[in-house]
Amino acid sequence: MPGSHEVDWVSLELAAQEAMRHAYAPYSRFPVGAAAFTEDGRLVTGCNVENASYGLTLCAECTLVGALQMSGGGRLTAFYCVDGEGNVLMPCGRCRQLLYEHRAPGMQLMTVSGIKTMDQVLPDAFGPENLEAEEH
Ligand code: THU
Numbered sequence: 405m406p407g408s409h410e411v412d413w414v415s416l417e418l419a420a421q422e423a424m425r426h427a428y429a430p431y432s433r434f435p436v437g438a439a440a441f442t443e444d445g446r447l448v449t450g451c452n453v454e455n456a457s458y459g460l461t462l463c464a465e466c467t468l469v470g471a472l473q474m475s476g477g478g479r480l481t482a483f484y485c486v487d488g489e490g491n492v493l494m495p496c497g498r499c500r501q502l503l504y505e506h507r508a509p510g511m512q513l514m515t516v517s518g519i520k521t522m523d524q525v526l527p528d529a530f531g532p533e534n535l536e537a538e539e540h
Contacts, residue, residue, distance in 0.1 A: 413514060416441065416484040423449035423464065424486050431458060435488040438464035438495075442478045443508045465499035469506060479508035492516055500526040 416439050424437025429452055436452040450468030454461045464485060472480065483503060487493045492514055495503060503511070504526050511522040523529075 411441070411482040411512060411519075413482070413484065413519075415447070416482060416514070417486070417490075419447055419449050420484045420486045421490045423451045423468075424488065424490070425451075427451040427464070427488075428453045430454060431456075431461075433488075436464040436485065436493060438468045438483065438485045440468060440472070440480045440483040442472065442476075443481055444476075444478055446475060446478070448472045448475060448480075463496060463499050463502075465495055465502050469502055472506060480506050480511055481508045482512045482514075484514045495525070501529070504529050504531055 419439035420437040422437065423439055424435050427435030427437065429435045431454045437449065438451070439447060439449045441447060448468055448471045450464045450466065450471055452462060452464045453467060472478065480503065483495075485493045485495055494515055495513070503513075504522055507522045512519050513522065513525060515525065
């Protein structure tokens, strides 16, 4: 598991802030940007994309996961999310589940209370392992 000293958190923060500037958030006026590193060293980013049918809004993490898949897939090692002022933002509950699916072992997140692991922000999570447990 990579130690937190190995993660370039400053680059991740800057990439999340840059991504945030691409947000489409005319309804909430709450732009969000997200950035993550992959196991093979790629940087993937995302921004929230809202919709006139409000419930269809894509969080920044949704578009980040799309970017992950479109750029070769793989797993996320470190994640950073920011609000419109560039401050750290916690991923919503749904997006913690999204990130969990694509986490590398020991994936770290910058949070409002410091660096945490995926398992700390979504303990005892439901995940792909559960679907492998039984024949259906
Ligand atoms: N939002 C995200 O993009 N990610 C989160 O984890 C929290 C919420 C967006 C969705 C919506 O466009 C705006 O923030 C206000 O909820």
